[in-house]
Amino acid sequence: MNKQILLSTPHMGAHELEFVKEAFDTNWIAPVGPHVDTFEQEFCQVTGASHAAALSSGTAAIHLALQLVGVEYGDEVFCSTLTFAATANPITYLGAKPVFIDSDRTSWNMNPHLLRQALEHRARIGKLPKAVMVVHLYGQSADIDPILQACNQYEIPLIEDAAESLGATYKGRSPGTFGRIGIYSFNGNKIITTSGGGMLVSDDAQLVAKARFLATQARDPAPHYQHSEIGYNYRLSNVLAGIGRGQLRVLNERVAARRRNFEIYACALGLPGIEFMPEAAFGRATRWLTCLTIDPVAFGADREQVRLALGEQQIETRPVWKPLHLQPVFAECESIGGAVAEDLFARGLCLPSGSNLTTEDLERVISAISAVHYDNRKTHTSLFMA
Ligand SMILES: *Cc1c(COP(=O)(O)O)cnc(C)c1O
Numbered sequence: 001m002n003k004q005i006l007l008s009t010p011h012m013g014a015h016e017l018e019f020v021k022e023a024f025d026t027n028w029i030a031p032v033g034p035h036v037d038t039f040e041q042e043f044c045q046v047t048g049a050s051h052a053a054a055l056s057s058g059t060a061a062i063h064l065a066l067q068l069v070g071v072e073y074g075d076e077v078f079c080s081t082l083t084f085a086a087t088a089n090p091i092t093y094l095g096a097k098p099v100f101i102d103s104d105r106t107s108w109n110m111n112p113h114l115l116r117q118a119l120e121h122r123a124r125i126g127k128l129p130k131a132v133m134v135v136h137l138y139g140q141s142a143d144i145d146p147i148l149q150a151c152n153q154y155e156i157p158l159i160e161d162a163a164e165s166l167g168a169t170y171k172g173r174s175p176g177t178f179g180r181i182g183i184y185s186f187n188g189n190k191i192i193t194t195s196g197g198g199m200l201v202s203d204d205a206q207l208v209a210k211a212r213f214l215a216t217q218a219r220d221p222a223p224h225y226q227h228s229e230i231g232y233n234y235r236l237s238n239v240l241a242g243i244g245r246g247q248l249r250v251l252n253e254r255v256a257a258r259r260r261n262f263e264i265y266a267c268a269l270g271l272p273g274i275e276f277m278p279e280a281a282f283g284r285a286t287r288w289l290t291c292l293t294i295d296p297v298a299f300g301a302d303r304e305q306v307r308l309a310l311g312e313q314q315i316e317t318r319p320v321w322k323p324l325h326l327q328p329v330f331a332e333c334e335s336i337g338g339a340v341a342e343d344l345f346a347r348g349l350c351l352p353s354g355s356n357l358t359t360e361d362l363e364r365v366i367s368a369i370s371a372v373h374y375d376n377r378k379t380h381t382s383l384f385m386a
Helices: 016-025 034-047 058-068 089-093 112-124 144-153 205-215 238-248 251-268 303-312 339-347 359-385
Strands: 051-055 076-080 097-101 131-135 158-161 181-185 198-202 274-276 291-294 348-350
Touching: 016 034, 016 238, 034 051, 034 198, 034 238, 051 058, 051 205, 058 089, 058 131, 058 158, 058 181, 058 198, 058 205, 076 112, 089 097, 097 112, 112 144, 131 144, 144 158, 198 205, 251 274, 251 359, 291 303, 291 339, 303 348, 303 359, 339 348
Parallel strands: 076 097, 076 131, 131 158, 158 181
Antiparallel strands: 051 198, 181 198, 274 291, 291 348
């Protein structure tokens, strides 16, 4: 029986345990402590963010971000459609409604022209959204400049979901640090992980202070427990922040390893009908996941056939995110465009992409995919010859 090859698994470095031990030795086993503060500072150094609040998850960070830019019951938020549900779920926590925006083919991320058109239209009818949520998918930044220009023109705050794109660049800077608020995730499958965790960043110190306040049950300054607002229990544990500090030290290595996976796949899988997710000229992608699309006619098998064939060999792959406008739970929501995201979902596959994959692992994935192509071609040829 072959060893299972998974999509993206945690990859610890040399220092995480030291930091965790330090938390134990000093008894900072709480959602507060020196690792939390230092992790925030070190995260700012790595990303160029001005201020950061370490939180219990990326989803918690999105929830707070939406609330901090003033999203309330009945509001609308424009949101990338090609993403994980966690991007949009917090919009509904606040009683607001997502309006989904299609991707472009250059980056697979929010199409800036569609966004601009939609905002122009909404301005004309006096129904502008309360915020725009752009996602930086699979380790690649969206085209931030035109998105930010459109948002600025209509004075709409931009929130960046950079959960999948820590370590990427857009024109030399970190996606997540351009909008009013950016968020990151340290879930177990992300490029670096604290097992679970998230970060909220902004140039606005007061806003980040408010995020910390809301994340610690909104306690007013008083000797007794006093509350004038509803808060949350969203702070990151000091133990997990220790893991995060260790992981930050290997971020560049993790990016290099994932980009190397991509290079190996791209070199070996130059098969008819296979196209890899493009890397847009405006930045450097981390290739958090190596994603490709399969044209069933040219390749000889469709995405599902490939996924199932690999599954039989204990190789985990996943379809590209199912667009949120196709999700049953968001069926009532408005969608602006959607055909590009639908096509990427229909034909797109994510390959095993962990930074800890071995060359043998990659070779197994490559020969499994090649086998599907050559086996089907053989069948077609023999049918033709018969
Ligand atoms: C992982 C992820 C999130 C959620 O982060 P968690 O830390 O798991 O809550 C949000 N958005 C995207 C695009 C993600 O991939």
